[in-house]
Amino acid sequence: MPSIIFRYLAREMLQVMLAVTGVVLLIIMSGRFVNYLAQAASGTLNADFLFAIMGYRLPEFLVMIIPLGLFLGIILAYGRLYVENEMTIMGATGMSQGQLLRMTMLPALGVMLVVAVLSLFIAPKGIQQVEMLLTKQDSLTEFDTLVPGRFQALEGGSRVTYTEALSDDRQLMQKVFIASRINDNSSAAMSLVLAERGRISTTEEKGQRYLILNDGFRYDMTPGMGNVRVTEYETYGVRMEERTIKNEISREQALPTDVLMKSDDTRLIAELQWRLSLPLLVPIIVLLAVPLSRVNPRQGRFVKLLPGVLLYLFYLALLMFARSAVDDQRIPATIGVWWVHAIYLAIGLFLVSQETLQLKLGRSKANA
Numbered sequence: 196m197p198s199i200i201f202r203y204l205a206r207e208m209l210q211v212m213l214a215v216t217g218v219v220l221l222i223i224m225s226g227r228f229v230n231y232l233a234q235a236a237s238g239t240l241n242a243d244f245l246f247a248i249m250g251y252r253l254p255e256f257l258v259m260i261i262p263l264g265l266f267l268g269i270i271l272a273y274g275r276l277y278v279e280n281e282m283t284i285m286g287a288t289g290m291s292q293g294q295l296l297r298m299t300m301l302p303a304l305g306v307m308l309v310v311a312v313l314s315l316f317i318a319p320k321g322i323q324q325v326e327m328l329l330t331k332q333d334s335l336t337e338f339d340t341l342v343p344g345r346f347q348a349l350e351g352g353s354r355v356t357y358t359e360a361l362s363d364d365r366q367l368m369q370k371v372f373i374a375s376r377i378n379d380n381s382s383a384a385m386s387l388v389l390a391e392r393g394r395i396s397t398t399e400e401k402g403q404r405y406l407i408l409n410d411g412f413r414y415d416m417t418p419g420m421g422n423v424r425v426t427e428y429e430t431y432g433v434r435m436e437e438r439t440i441k442n443e444i445s446r447e448q449a450l451p452t453d454v455l456m457k458s459d460d461t462r463l464i465a466e467l468q469w470r471l472s473l474p475l476l477v478p479i480i481v482l483l484a485v486p487l488s489r490v491n492p493r494q495g496r497f498v499k500l501l502p503g504v505l506l507y508l509f510y511l512a513l514l515m516f517a518r519s520a521v522d523d524q525r526i527p528a529t530i531g532v533w534w535v536h537a538i539y540l541a542i543g544l545f546l547v548s549q550e551t552l553q554l555k556l557g558r559s560k561a562n563a
Contacts (some may be wrong), residue, residue, distance in 0.1 A: 203290030211411035251321040258313040274496025311474035368393040389413040406433040465521040482543025486550040
């Protein structure tokens with residue numbers, strides 16, 4: 196009988212966990228994808244890197260989402276069993292609160308192992324690959340991300356570029372249009388450059404790249420004023436500024452775990468403690484979720500969902516605060532983030548003891 200109950204409880208819990216994890220992952224990935232898609236559309240990110248970056252960052256997202264999915268999976272799955280009186284029947288057959296906790300902890304330890312592998316090994320490798328892509332992206336100029344037939348605002352909107360056609364090697368352009376602000380005392384001054392053809396040229400000494408335009412006109416003007424200076428040219432060079440993309444990843448996140456373990460740098464110690472904290476919080480949230488899942492059938496299984504989510508989010512917020520404090524040396528590395536786990540471990544043990552005490556009192560009254 197215990198093995199049957201264990202398999203039943205594990206299946207119910209893991210099914211809900213996977214469903215919650217999938218939904219939350221879809222929401223987060225969609226938000227990130229829209230952000231990267233906007234950067235690709237504006238020309239600040241090479242569209243060829245878009246799906247690669249999302250794929251490499253997937254383990255980083257999962258390592259944060261899986262514990263939340265487990266926490267909500269326990270509350271929702273067990274809450275349904277309480278509402279439908281299945282937990283009452285299991286208790287009548289002799290299953291204690293301690294047995295329920297042990298049956299829940301066993302599959303949770305498997306989840307903890309998955310989170311540990313993701314946090315300590317797979318996620319850092321994925322971030323390393325993202326760093327390589329972003330480094331490659333930083334070496335590109337605005338014309339490496341130019342899309343033929345589309346006006347693109349570049350350099351923070353100070354330059355708008357258009358080309359009618361672009362060669363496969365992205366070196367030759369046809370029908371080029373460039374509108375940019377002129378850096379002088381008049382903020383409204385601007386220049387328009389038109390050209391029949393354009394090509395990318397790189398200097399041999401410093402490797403600086405230029406856009407060489409042929410057979411065109413340059414118009415210098417101030418909108419609203421009649422004076423326009425027109426310059427006709429056969430060859431005109433535009434210096435390509437090297438650009439940087441906003442990086443959401445710190446250097447510490449990309450380092451392998453074994454490098455962090457050998458370092459005395461507080462920034463690296465904070466990163467190591469963060470990676471260890473993510474799998475460590477899994478058994479602690481089990482201690483929290485099992486008592487929180489107990490509900491009165493008349494209340495419904497969602498009654499403790501909001502308090503549980505707030506408790507979990509506050510847990511993560513405290514961990515992030517402790518990580519930042521260790522990073523800034525406001526908290527000694529020996530104390531680190533462990534005090535947060537100690538607090539929540541104490542809360543979990545308190546909830547379990549209170550739940551056990553209430554069950555014992557209820558059974559005593561029933562027997563009396």
